[in-house]
Amino acid sequence: MMHILKTTLALTAMGLSISCAAQKNTAGPEHITVKGTAFYKGNKPYHYIGANYWYGSLLASKSVGDRTRLAKELDELKANGIDNLRILVGAEGGTQDFTVKPALQPQQGVYNDDLLDGLDYLLNELRKRNMYAVLYLGNNWEWSGGMAQYLEWNGKGTLPNPNIPPNTWPQFMDYVKQFHQCVPCQEAMKKHIAKIITRTNAYSKVKYTEDNTIMAWQIANEPRVFTADNEGHFTTWLNDVVDTIDQLDGYHLICTGSEGKAGSADDIAIYERTHNNPKIDYLTMHIWPKNWGWYKHETPAETLPVAINKTMEYIDQHIAVAEKLNKPLVLEEFGLPRTHESLDRKVPATDREVYYKAIFDKLQSSIKQHKAFTALNFWGYGGTGKNNPSQGHWHEGDAFTADPPQEPQGLNTVFSTDTGMLKMIKKYNMAIRK
Secondary structure, three states: OHHHHHHHHHHHHHOHHHHHHHHHHHHOOOOEEEEOOEEEEOOEEOOEEEEEOOOHHHHOOOOOOOHHHHHHHHHHHHHOOOOEEEEEOOOEOOOOOOOOOOOOEOEOOEOOHHHHHHHHHHHHHHHHOOOEEEEEOOEOOHHHOHHHHHHHHOOOOOOOOOOOOOOOHHHHHHHHHHHHHOHHHHHHHHHHHHHHHOOEOOOOOOEHHHOOOEEEEEOOEOOOOOOHHHHHHHHHHHHHHHHHHHHHOOOOEEEOOOOOHHHOOOOHHHHHHHOOOOOOOOEEEEEOOOOOOOOOOOOHHHHHHHHHHHHHHHHHHHHHHHHHHOOOEEEEEEOOOOHHHOOOOOOOOHHHHHHHHHHHHHHHHHHHOOOOEEEEEEOOEEEOOOOOOOOOOOOOOOOOOOOOOOOOOOOOOEEOOOHHHHHHHHHHHHHHOO
């Protein structure tokens, strides 16, 4: 496996510096590695049901965060066996409606030091609890600025926010597709990646490149090929970023953040080709049955079984690719609304629990059969975050929840009060780690 080799080479090249790093890391979690289609924590297989917690570094900031809430939520997660969190490093721009505010990078190459401090603080709190972070370094979508913001910064015209009429999603996606041929955009993103990866944590004093709390670097949230004719440009860009991360940090795992087939022009062969790189350590997939038309809250009795069947088919398609490429596979995003898409946390999430259980059963079965599907992160954990069921979208100053700003707040969120769901997650986490 590539990162076993890379770690060995790094040890040889860096000598005592890595030895010292290992000593510093003894107080934190164990290093996560990959062997074939399995993750390992130390010398034992590592399986997990984790969560998306994209707002974690914002909640950890001094200016807009709430460190008391952060501590409470991390303790809740850990108590329910959830020790793996997928987290946004930070947003770009922060000037558009329906986007994350404040932005880590309000202007290209200019950083909000308070939010960098928040990222440090979050990682240190995870470290204290022997928890792990998968950190995504960019975003395909507008809700955190992402690739569209780099395009606007580099002269490609005004970002067409799809959430503001008359802009549309096809118009937005055509705009973002330019990123894969925008050299200054790509260079700016690589400088951002280097700034984050080469950072030293102000609280733990551990270099990010030596911190076992970081399980993996992820290129972006849902980087998309968009169209089949763009595969070449996309693959060239993707491999270039993988090489950049690998050169900066030979210690941690690398993944792409892909939705899978859905982000590959709906072609599983494109997904396989774009991920056939030995430096990509594991594969990811995302599944959104409501967004993809598999599930309709108006007719749950008819559509929930359809959604479950299609989900199982989707997972199986990606297991086949992962086993062919000999890499682990993580379902790192999936969700389902409450009954009738209510935003009120008091309303039951009955269909969600049925849907999650089907996925958990699939994961448990895959692990027992030693298949590539070995872990997952549900979307997402909103903890104690307060939402207004009558308001919908996020507005600056509102509490952060698992739902990104352009979506109704609470739509796919698992709150602290969802005790039945959390009890089920804990049960399955215990079962898959026996």
